[in-house]
Amino acid sequence: MKQTVVPAQITTVEDKIAGNISFKQMLLLVAPVFLGGAMYVFLPPFLGYSPYKIVIWTLFALVCASLAIRIKGRLVVDWIIIRSRYNLRPTFYTYNKNSLQLRKKYEVKADTVQASEETSKKKFIHHEMDFGSLKRLEEIILEPKANLVFHATKKGGLRVSIKEVK
Numbered sequence: 001m002k003q004t005v006v007p008a009q010i011t012t013v014e015d016k017i018a019g020n021i022s023f024k025q026m027l028l029l030v031a032p033v034f035l036g037g038a039m040y041v042f043l044p045p046f047l048g049y050s051p052y053k054i055v056i057w058t059l060f061a062l063v064c065a066s067l068a069i070r071i072k073g074r075l076v077v078d079w080i081i082i083r084s085r086y087n088l089r090p091t092f093y094t095y096n097k098n099s100l101q102l103r104k105k106y107e108v109k110a111d112t113v114q115a116s117e118e119t120s121k122k123k124f125i126h127h128e129m130d131f132g133s134l135k136r137l138e139e140i141i142l143e144p145k146a147n148l149v150f151h152a153t154k155k156g157g158l159r160v161s162i163k164e165v166k
Contacts (some may be wrong), residue, residue: 028068032061056065 002079014022021029036057067077129137140146140162147163 022075024077025070028064028075028077031055032064035060072080 017026018022036053039053039057041047043050059071067075067080069076072078141148149161149163151159153159
């Protein structure tokens, strides 16, 4: 006996109302009828024939009929929606680590850093250096034999260390 697997849920199959016409196609094909009736009642001359009403109704009927055509198993209106979503999406993504969005704001005071959102205090190390020390530090950094290493921390900090000083 041959066994087949029956899927639990099929979501890709469209419901057909009449023949090969889906619900969305039926709405697109019936919409001009309701618009024609509304134009006949509400546009002047009221409840009367007018050539401009026929022209508007014919153009709307042609647009709706062309949107109800299937191409590669999808309606033209679906293809227009897919293409417009594609064209409206951002095409260039920029990443700026220096952005202040969603970052905590810190106020720097003496030897502590206080977060406006947190009550915990973090130590802030600040070294004052005189001109001679700064000059010496610059010479060490510019020395080709000095092994200057930059380490990025997980929280976005930068740690600098000098491995060799001669």
